[in-house]
Amino acid sequence: MKKRKWTTFDIVLTAFMLFMIVITLYPFLNILAISLNNAVDTARGGIHIWPRDFTFANYQEIFGSNDRLLQAFFMSILRTIVGTITGIIASTMLAYVLSRRDFVFNGLVGFLLVLTMFISGGLIPEYMLIRQLGLINDFGVYIWPLLISAFNVIIIRSFMDNLPIALEESAKMDGANDFVIFTKIIIPLCLPVIATIALFLAVMQWNSWFDTYLYARSSEALTTLQFELMKILDNANISSGDITSQNAEVIAGQTNPQSIKMAITIIATVPILMVYPFLQKYFVTGLTLGAVKS
Amino acid sequence: MSFPFVIWLIIFKYIPVAGWVMAFQDYKPQFSIFEQEWVGLKHFKDLFNEPMFYRALENTLGMGILGLVFGTLSAIAFALLLNEVRFLTLKKWTQTISYLPHFVSWVIVANIVITMLSQEGIVNNLLMDIGILDRPINFMAQPDMFWGIVTAADVWKETGWNAIIYLAAMAGVDPQLYEAAKVDGASRWRQMWHITLPSIRPVIIVLLILNIGNLINIGFEKQMLLGNNIVAEKALVIDLYALDYGIGMFRYSFGTAIGIFKSVISVILILICNGFAKRIGEGRVF
Numbered sequence: 001m002k003k004r005k006w007t008t009f010d011i012v013l014t015a016f017m018l019f020m021i022v023i024t025l026y027p028f029l030n031i032l033a034i035s036l037n038n039a040v041d042t043a044r045g046g047i048h049i050w051p052r053d054f055t056f057a058n059y060q061e062i063f064g065s066n067d068r069l070l071q072a073f074f075m076s077i078l079r080t081i082v083g084t085i086t087g088i089i090a091s092t093m094l095a096y097v098l099s100r101r102d103f104v105f106n107g108l109v110g111f112l113l114v115l116t117m118f119i120s121g122g123l124i125p126e127y128m129l130i131r132q133l134g135l136i137n138d139f140g141v142y143i144w145p146l147l148i149s150a151f152n153v154i155i156i157r158s159f160m161d162n163l164p165i166a167l168e169e170s171a172k173m174d175g176a177n178d179f180v181i182f183t184k185i186i187i188p189l190c191l192p193v194i195a196t197i198a199l200f201l202a203v204m205q206w207n208s209w210f211d212t213y214l215y216a217r218s219s220e221a222l223t224t225l226q227f228e229l230m231k232i233l234d235n236a237n238i239s240s241g242d243i244t245s246q247n248a249e250v251i252a253g254q255t256n257p258q259s260i261k262m263a264i265t266i267i268a269t270v271p272i273l274m275v276y277p278f279l280q281k282y283f284v285t286g287l288t289l290g291a292v293k294s
Numbered sequence: 295m296s297f298p299f300v301i302w303l304i305i306f307k308y309i310p311v312a313g314w315v316m317a318f319q320d321y322k323p324q325f326s327i328f329e330q331e332w333v334g335l336k337h338f339k340d341l342f343n344e345p346m347f348y349r350a351l352e353n354t355l356g357m358g359i360l361g362l363v364f365g366t367l368s369a370i371a372f373a374l375l376l377n378e379v380r381f382l383t384l385k386k387w388t389q390t391i392s393y394l395p396h397f398v399s400w401v402i403v404a405n406i407v408i409t410m411l412s413q414e415g416i417v418n419n420l421l422m423d424i425g426i427l428d429r430p431i432n433f434m435a436q437p438d439m440f441w442g443i444v445t446a447a448d449v450w451k452e453t454g455w456n457a458i459i460y461l462a463a464m465a466g467v468d469p470q471l472y473e474a475a476k477v478d479g480a481s482r483w484r485q486m487w488h489i490t491l492p493s494i495r496p497v498i499i500v501l502l503i504l505n506i507g508n509l510i511n512i513g514f515e516k517q518m519l520l521g522n523n524i525v526a527e528k529a530l531v532i533d534l535y536a537l538d539y540g541i542g543m544f545r546y547s548f549g550t551a552i553g554i555f556k557s558v559i560s561v562i563l564i565l566i567c568n569g570f571a572k573r574i575g576e577g578r579v580f
Contacts, residue, residue: 007482009378009482009483010380010381013375013378013379014379014381014384016375017375017376017379017384017385017388020372020388020391020392021387021388021391023450024391024392024394024395024450024454025391025394026416027406027409027410028394028406030409030410030416031405031406031409034409045414046414048416090299090302093296093299094296094299097296097299098296103296105296109296109299109300112300112303112308113303116303116307118561118564119311119557120307120310120311120557121307121309121310121311121312121313121314121553122310122314122536122549122550122552122553122554122556122557123533123536123537123540123541123549123553124313124316124536124540124541124546124549124550124553125309125310125311125312125313125314125316125550125553126310126313127541128310128313128316128546129305129306129309129310129313133305144306145306147302147306148299148302148303148306203397206399207397207398207399207400207401208399209399209401210515214541226399226401226402229401229402229405230401230519233401233404233405233408233519261405262409265402265405265406268398268399268401268402269398269402272397272398273394273397273398276393276394276397277390280390280393284458284462
């Protein structure tokens with residue numbers, strides 16, 4: 001490609017893109033800096049993207065002396081891992097069946113699935129169902145209701161539709177049954193789209209707090225990091241919508257709720273942010289493909 | 295292999311829809327759904343007589359429309375500009391970074407927004423440095439600013455992600471069109487306006503239809519997490535209303551009626567938009 005001359009247009013554009021990067025990253029860096037700054041010092045204000053009085057005390061508080069937050073951290077990890085694995089198994093299996101042209105009820109099952117994207121019972125009937133199934137305060141409430149998402153199945157299915165059908169036919173002639181075809185041929189070929197959906201599922205599981213709020217509020221064992229953060233946020237909001245100024249004088253110890261909040265925010269953010277750049281190339285194609293088809 | 299999933303669909307997706315009958319009964323938890331007393335449209339009448347409901351509806355539509363307009367415009371504008379960046383490394387980095395907020399939860403975004411807008415936060419500092427403000431204001435305690443704050447937070451979180459689809463559509467535009475425009479002496483702005491934008495018009499319209507259909511389904515997460523007692527009047531949306539009055543006050547039938555109202559409105563909206571798109575001969579959803 002021939003090198004172009006930089007016009008004013010390019011310079012303005014570059015400046016704008018740099019501005020976008022700054023306004024996206026600044027809030028995260030600011031929170032990281034506050035979480036790594038001495039709590040008493042933070043109350044003086046003026047922390048931007050660099051801690052002034054560096055300390056790990058806020059993190060030590062979470063991982064060292066607060067059993068509940070530690071438990072919430074592990075519950076977040078557990079539900080993310082279990083939910084992602086079960087979700088992937090369920091949606092690839094369903095997508096595979098739907099992609100098979102020789103399956104008789106293909107149309108009916110597909111219709112039942114797609115319809116769920118447009119109608120839903122709503123909050124109350126869903127709550128009643130979960131209660132009737134005995135899933136209140138049960139780990140299953142994080143897994144069963146979230147097992148299948150029509151959107152994800154459609155994306156996987158449209159990927160599978162593009163696989164050459166001859167592969168399956170030749171495997172069949174070699175005596176492979178449907179399960180062997182599925183696990184040995186289809187799954188390995190679908191790895192890019194599976195990676196995308198795994199990311200979506202993991203993000204969804206890791207970020208959920210409302211199901212905890214609604215269905216597992218009274219269970220200490222099932223609390224998650226997001227829910228604990230939400231509770232802190234809620235308490236802060238009830239007092240005035242702005243806690244820093246009030247707490248400034250009150251805090252005598254090493255940490256304050258504001259600093260702990262920032263540290264939890266970082267712990268709740270970092271795991272997800274570490275994976276997505278690696279999967280980026282998959283989800284960009286996955287998302288566009290899915291969107292174009294549906 | 296699909297059998298267990300059909301069962302799953304029926305249990306988790308279709309039984310709740312069947313639960314709609316609750317809206318026409320006086321649901322009492324101690325009885326089964328078949329033993330309830332039928333009351334016809336009583337709960338719907340109650341709903342339409344409730345002033346709070348209209349406030350919730352107004353807030354939902356207000357924030358929904360603001361989100362739709364600014365969300366769509368910012369995503370298209372961002373995609374258009376990003377599409378013009380010739381320096382590929384910058385393009386890639388900007389795009390990757392722009393997705394970042396999409397992946398964090400609303401709990402975290404709400405936390406970030408409240409921190410940034412607090413009296414010691416960067417926004418107040420900046421406005422004071424420039425001289426627009428004399429003393430810091432507590433943004434989160436201004437009812438009139440609540441819709442704007444929610445919309446801004448939404449734009450910040452989702453612009454990069456929403457731009458993906460427009461960028462993909464732009465990648466499919468025939469390069470010959472640009473060559474021809476260049477020969478005719480069109481500037482970069484004119485090329486964006488007369489070639490890129492018209493080329494992605496079908497995608498824009500399909501997405502608009504889908505989003506308008508969901509106008510009433512804006513959810514409650516942002517409002518619940520960003521709201522507080524002071525701005526409650528502006529933060530009450532339909533789903534929060536259903537949550538507070540339905541589950542919170544054990545008025546299950548009333549809460550279900552709210553859900554049905556929402557579904558009906560969203561189906562009507564999507565049919566209207568689809569019909570409209572058909573009439574003007576543009577891409578449509580079905």
